[in-house]
Amino acid sequence: MIVASLSIVLIVVLLLVEVPVAFAVGAGVIVFALAAGQDLAYLAPSAFQQLGSYALLSAPLFIISGTVMARSGISEAMIRVVDVFLGGRRSGFGAVTVISCALFGAISGSGAAAIAGVGSIMIPRMEAAGYPRSYATALVGCSSVLALMIPPSIPMIVFAMTANLSVAACFLSTVVPGILLAGVYCIYNWRVVRKFPEDPKAAVEYRVRATDVVGALRKGAFALALPPIILGGIYSGLTTPTEAAAISILYAVPVGIFVYRGLTVKELGRTLFDAVVQTGSFVIIIFFLFNLSRLMILEGLPASIAAGIADLSQNRYVVLLLINLVMLVMGMLVDDVSGSILAAVILMPLATQAGVDPIHFAAIVGTNLGLGNVSPPCAPLLFVAVSVGRSSVREVAGPTIRALLCCHLPMTVIVTFLPDLSLALPRLLLDY
Known part of the structure; x- marks a missing residue:
């Protein structure tokens, strides 16, 4: 326990x-293994085997799809439809x-990709409309969490694979909370913006004509077709999440080249190179996290944490509050994917012991880690x-x-204590 800490x-x-x-994670794993007397040569093959999971392949494919979409004009067309x-x-x-x-x-599954694709377009527009730049940036950062809750979500893919749960069920668990949070x-935003001083130079209102709507829908049709293709394929049973991710790339590339140009x-070539670099970074992080999670299991850390929290209280609601507090701190310190693995390894046994449904816990993880990922410091x-x-x-x-x-x-409190919302x-x- 001391070595792990x-x-x-x-x-x-x-x-x-x-x-x-x-x-950072690699250094922690090496120090942990050496101090605990564990053989790294024993740990590495297991982590490599997990990296070869078919379900995990969907994560880098969605990274590539999101990168292509952000640079091809697909994201701009999608934003224009919402704008009209x-x-x-x-x-x-x-x-x-x-x-x-x-x-x-609903296309990329990545919060960082949502910030890059939406923030680069909307932050200047909000500032021109009289929003303080600090508020516009904060709104983009907070809203990016929706990309982790609306499926397909890369953190949910990793969580489901680590916890041995259905990827589709984990996807669905955060849909209703994500939609409610967006609302x-x-x-x-409507309440806050009313308090901003009016800028007479800012063109903050315009009349939308029917031709604008028709034009935006016509231009954005190919962009808006992506979410139904991805989600429809997954939930109709026609494709797995991995196959849907591959299809999204095959769709986005020709649309970006020939439709949106x-x-x-x-x-x-540059876009794919950048996506491959992101994927390489993702794979390295995941590899070390798999080793870290296995070390924790071998050293009995999840059981020790569960026993420690159980000693504090046997009340189910108190246990859930403590789990949420731990995840909030976890989300502040590590990215969403890392937090998903650690939550599956460390906290899920405690949650199931407290009587929490595993799919309900997936929704708690998705909602809470998103909160931590945008919480200072x-x-x-x-x-x-x-x-x-x-x-x-x-x-x-x-x-x-x-x-x-x-x-x-x-919303995190509501998701935690109203399981029917996510189930x-x-x-x-x-038919779960």
Whole structure:
């Protein structure tokens, strides 16, 4: 237990001094294994075997799909469709940002990809409409979490594989919470924007004509077809998540080249190269995390944590609150994928012991880790938003915390204590 704790502290310290996640986790794993007397040659083959999982292959494929979409003009066409329906007033620009992040999640499954694809377009537009840049950046960062909750979600793929659960059921568990959270953020934005001083130079209102709607729908038809292709294939049983991810690439590339013309053959090569670099980083992180999770199991860490929390209280609701607190801190320190693996290994045995349905726990993980990923001080997704928005963490921290306290934190509590909210769709569509 002491060795594991020191290794985790080492990882946290390295992350705080901005050591890349893969190297920080790798250093912690090596120190953990050596101090515990475990053989790295014994651990590595098991991790490589897990990396070869067919279900896990969908994650890098969705990374490639999201990268292609962000650079091909598909994301711009999708945002334009949302814009003609919601962007007519000043508060509409924030609503367009929130809904676009949710739609982006229905294609790429990545919060960082949603920030890059939506934030680069909408932050300048919101600022031109009179939004403070700090608030616009915070809204993008908070909304990016919707990409982790609206399927397909890369963290849910990793969680389901690690916990040996149905990927489709885990996907469905966060759909209703994700849709409700998107609505709450839109209402919150409407209330907040009313307090911003009017800028007479900002063109914040325009009249949407029928021709604008028809034009946007015609141009965005190919972009909007992607979510039904992906999700329809998965839930109809025609494709697995991995096959749906591959189909999304085969669809996005020709659409980006021939329909939206945002990709040339040369640009496609660069795009695929960047996607491969992201995938390589993802695989290295996952490899070390698989080793870390196995070390924790071998050293009995999950059982020790479960016993420690059980000693504090036997009350199911108190246990759930403690689990949420641990996940919140976990989400602040590591990215969503890393947090998903650690939650599956460390906290899921405790949750099931407390009588929590595994698919309900998947929804708790997806909702809570998203909250942690944009919560200062570490906030991995918030740092990405700050980079895209060219702002500072100090300026963005205040608007972010207020949005999280008013919107995301209450939704996390609701998801935790109302299991039917997350289990309704799995029961309806999968007879779970």
